Amino acid sequence: MGSLSNKQQSGFSASSTAEEVTEGIDGTGLTAIVTGASSGIGVETARVLALRGVHVVMAVRNTDAGANVKEVILKEIPNAKIDVREIDLSSFTSVRKFAADYRSSGLPLNILINNAGVGVTPFKLSQDSIELQFATNHLGHFLLTNLLLKTMKSTSRESNTEGRIVNVSSLSHQYGYHEGIRFDKLNDEPTYSRHSYAQSKLANILHANELTRRLMVLSFLRKKGAEVTANSLHPGTILTNLLRYDGFLKCILKVLSIFISKTVQQGAATTCFVALHPQLKGVGGEYFVDCNIAKPSSQAKDADLATRLWDFGLSLTNAK
Numbered sequence: 001m002g003s004l005s006n007k008q009q010s011g012f013s014a015s016s017t018a019e020e021v022t023e024g025i026d027g028t029g030l031t032a033i034v035t036g037a038s039s040g041i042g043v044e045t046a047r048v049l050a051l052r053g054v055h056v057v058m059a060v061r062n063t064d065a066g067a068n069v070k071e072v073i074l075k076e077i078p079n080a081k082i083d084v085r086e087i088d089l090s091s092f093t094s095v096r097k098f099a100a101d102y103r104s105s106g107l108p109l110n111i112l113i114n115n116a117g118v119g120v121t122p123f124k125l126s127q128d129s130i131e132l133q134f135a136t137n138h139l140g141h142f143l144l145t146n147l148l149l150k151t152m153k154s155t156s157r158e159s160n161t162e163g164r165i166v167n168v169s170s171l172s173h174q175y176g177y178h179e180g181i182r183f184d185k186l187n188d189e190p191t192y193s194r195h196s197y198a199q200s201k202l203a204n205i206l207h208a209n210e211l212t213r214r215l216m217v218l219s220f221l222r223k224k225g226a227e228v229t230a231n232s233l234h235p236g237t238i239l240t241n242l243l244r245y246d247g248f249l250k251c252i253l254k255v256l257s258i259f260i261s262k263t264v265q266q267g268a269a270t271t272c273f274v275a276l277h278p279q280l281k282g283v284g285g286e287y288f289v290d291c292n293i294a295k296p297s298s299q300a301k302d303a304d305l306a307t308r309l310w311d312f313g314l315s316l317t318n319a320k
């Protein structure tokens with residue numbers, strides 16, 4: 001993480017809050033989905049987008065928790081436009097149902113924030129028999145994005161505004177398996193380790209990069225600017241519920257947090273910046289830290305790995 005006072009090209013730094021980086025931006029008329037908006041960074045992201053006038057669709061698996069968050073936001077911002085909808089990102093059936101309901105609701109979609117995540121879980125398979133973190137953090141979002149991309153493109157054409165996809169990754173994407181993505185050993189319990197979380201976060205970056213490549217080819221063919229951009233980011237280190245499954249890591253983080261932690265308000269800043277800020281018009285395929293473009297690992301920049309992951313995702317989710 002950069003120094004807290006180190007303002008770089010954007011004019012913002014690690015200490016900037018989500019409110020500060022969106023100051024003066026009018027999001028009225030925009031609609032955003034925020035996954036995992038029932039806890040942590042997702043709550044603050046939803047609140048600040050709503051504060052800027054964005055119609056926020058909270059995509060959560062616990063709708064009671066979602067309804068509580070909505071109530072709290074409405075108390076502060078009575079005219080906020082907020083819906084709560086159910087999604088379990090670890091289940092392809094649930095993701096498909098969410099996307100189908102969303103499409104049939106006729107709502108536009110300008111911003112998709114793929115924020116939900118589980119961290120460092122004990123070995124577990126999803127309903128679709130895929131390692132839980134890869135299923136939730138990457139595949140659920142990969143499928144959701146594919147299923148909603150058409151809606152985002154038509155919203156972009158109709159409203160003449162660029163759509164934005166924001167993948168919330170992590171600095172920990174650097175600390176994964178040496179092969180990056182273990183295509184052949186995804187569900188291998190004997191060799192399963194904490195690196196699986198990092199693997200899923202590496203997949204978030206590769207996903208945004210490959211999607212950008214594909215969107216750029218399309219916009220080149222249409223001889224027009226980007227209709228939709230995709231970027232990824234590290235939010236910083238924030239004490240949230242993320243490490244609820246790993247007491248040991250949680251303890252370490254608690255100690256480290258005295259020196260390196262951000263508040264949730266700072267932790268949602270990069271997401272809100274990438275989702276809303278006019279500075280980023282047309283910017284895609286970048287990785288952000290502290291509201292500035294940063295360098296991810298060499299694996300995260302590996303275009304062949306990104307393409308292979310895309311094809312792998314298509315085959316596992318049976319998406320087109």
Ligand SMILES: NC(=O)c1ccc[n+]([C@@H]2O[C@H](COP(=O)([O-])OP(=O)(O)OC[C@H]3O[C@@H](n4cnc5c(N)ncnc54)[C@H](OP(=O)(O)O)[C@@H]3O)[C@@H](O)[C@H]2O)c1
Pocket residue numbers: 035036037038039040041042059060061062065087088089090091114115116117118119136168169170171234235236237238239240241242243
């Ligand atoms: N906190 C950090 O230091 C840190 C650092 C780097 C990256 N990140 C990333 O930031 C994102 C947000 O994490 P956070 O720190 O805010 O953690 P958090 O407080 O645990 O929030 C995670 C959110 O994801 C939701 N979620 C988990 N599994 C889901 C599923 N199967 N379907 C739908 N929603 C699901 C959770 O819902 P429930 O409450 O119902 O479980 C919760 O709303 C994650 O992608 C994480 O990897 C966080």
